[in-house]
Amino acid sequence: MSGYGKSMSGAEGDDNAFSAGHPARPGGGTAAGGATGGHDHDHGHGLDGHATATGKHRKKLVLVLCITAAVFLVQVVGAIISSSLALLADAGHMLTDATGVLIALIASSLAALPATSKRTYGLMRVEVLAALANGIILGVICVVIFVEAIRRFGTEVEIQSGPMLVAAIIGAVANLVSLLILQSGQKESLNIRGAYLEVLGDLIGSIAVIIAGVVILLTGWNVVDQLASIAIAVLIAPRAYSLLRDVVRVLLEATPKNVDLDLAREHLLAVPGVIHVHDLHAWTITSGVNAMSAHVVIDEEDLDARSYHQILDELHACLAEHFDTEHCTLQLEPRRHSAHENELHD
Numbered sequence: 540m541s542g543y544g545k546s547m548s549g550a551e552g553d554d555n556a557f558s559a560g561h562p563a564r565p566g567g568g569t570a571a572g573g574a575t576g577g578h579d580h581d582h583g584h585g586l587d588g589h590a591t592a593t594g595k596h597r598k599k600l601v602l603v604l605c606i607t608a609a610v611f612l613v614q615v616v617g618a619i620i621s622s623s624l625a626l627l628a629d630a631g632h633m634l635t636d637a638t639g640v641l642i643a644l645i646a647s648s649l650a651a652l653p654a655t656s657k658r659t660y661g662l663m664r665v666e667v668l669a670a671l672a673n674g675i676i677l678g679v680i681c682v683v684i685f686v687e688a689i690r691r692f693g694t695e696v697e698i699q700s701g702p703m704l705v706a707a708i709i710g711a712v713a714n715l716v717s718l719l720i721l722q723s724g725q726k727e728s729l730n731i732r733g734a735y736l737e738v739l740g741d742l743i744g745s746i747a748v749i750i751a752g753v754v755i756l757l758t759g760w761n762v763v764d765q766l767a768s769i770a771i772a773v774l775i776a777p778r779a780y781s782l783l784r785d786v787v788r789v790l791l792e793a794t795p796k797n798v799d800l801d802l803a804r805e806h807l808l809a810v811p812g813v814i815h816v817h818d819l820h821a822w823t824i825t826s827g828v829n830a831m832s833a834h835v836v837i838d839e840e841d842l843d844a845r846s847y848h849q850i851l852d853e854l855h856a857c858l859a860e861h862f863d864t865e866h867c868t869l870q871l872e873p874r875r876h877s878a879h880e881n882e883l884h885d
Contacts, residue, residue: 561809561853564861565802596724596731597647600640603717603734607637610713617706621699624691625751625767626706628684629744632775633710635680636737639673643734663825671786673733677779681772688768698764700756707752711745714738731826732785736778744771792822795829803831803862810853812837814874821864831858832868839873847871 614630617623647666654661717738724731751767754760794800798821807816815836823829837850851871859865 561857562806562861565799596721597644599720599724600644600647600731600734603720603738604637604640604644606713606717607633607640607738610710611637613709614706617702621701621703621706622696623698623703623748623752623764624684624687624696625748625764625771626703628688628768628771629707629710629741629748631680631684632737632741632744632771635673635676636734636741638676639669639737640734642669642672643731645669660824663828666825667786667789670733670782671790673737674779674783674786677737677775677782681775681779684768684772684775688765688772691765691768692762696761696764698755698761700752704749704752704756707745707748711742711749714742714745718742733782736782740771740774740778743774747771747774789823789825794821795823798829798831798862798864803858806857806861807833807835807854810850810857812850813854814838824866828866829862829864830866830868831862831864832870834870834872836872836874839875 611630611633614626614633618627618630643666649662649665652662718735721731721735721738724735747767747770751763754763788796800819800821803821804816804819807813807819813835817834817836819831819833821829821831835854851869854869855867858867
């Protein structure tokens with residue numbers, strides 16, 4: 540058993556790592572992070588010194604946290620002065636953003652701690668738990684806003700549209716800046732994506748508050764404030780669901796979205812000497828860190844012609860370069876031994 544490590548030749552995308560006729564990388568292009576073909580016989584596990592996806596964007600998260608915390612204070616003061624539930628709801632959402640980003644930062648620090656004999660993946664999965672907490676907080680905020688908006692119907696609350704508009708405009712500008720900061724990292728990390736979605740919702744919420752403030756200023760219809768609050772709650776709900784759904788996929792160790800397991804099996808079977816692949820598993824340890832394991836049955840006659848190392852090198856190079864999975868554990872089995880294996884599934 541081993542994990543894919545360095546390139547055999549040191550050249551990116553070295554086709555010499557694969558046998559003639561080996562399928563190309565699905566979708567074309569090169570492996571994420573510059574993964575290359577080959578092996579150099581360095582059977583590392585692909586996790587040593589691995590920076591999690593959230594850790595790569597730590598500075599961006601810190602900057603967004605500072606912006607969000609500052610705007611939260613501005614909106615709370617504005618909500619108190621204006622008596623606007625919509626602005627208070629937006630402030631509550633900003634608090635959720637700040638809390639979520641803080642959790643993500645703490646989690647990324649814990650995830651960078653080294654593995655131990657008791658925690659063989661270290662604390663990488665903490666990032667996923669942080670995203671879970673973030674999604675739950677989003678859901679709770681959504682319910683609280685909706686309930687308070689319903690409670691206010693039928694009551695007369697005087698809304699001061701001036702302070703409401705000023706605070707909402709400041710929030711919208713800040714959210715737009717935060718979105719631009721997080722945009723490049725939101726496809727790599729669940730936590731970055733969670734923060735990005737929250738800020739996006741905040742931007743839309745701030746726009747809703749601005750519209751409500753303008754309507755109240757021009758018409759005096761204070762009920763618009765409650766309607767804007769409900770609209771913000773409706774915007775939050777699907778984002779909370781989306782984040783929780785992705786977190787559950789990771790916790791249930793479902794096959795990563797970017798890995799086609801059937802196609803991976805075809806690629807492994809394309810390596811000369813491989814006659815069967817069973818108990819093939821793929822899962823996500825944390826955002827940006829996939830893992831894969833499999834039992835690979837080989838023909839003893841071909842093993843004599845091609846060395847054990849050549850077959851293993853090509854298998855690992857294939858999974859690393861074509862499926863962006865550097866942490867692989869492969870058990871090579873001679874055909875005669877396959878009868879002793881208790882296959883759980885294909």
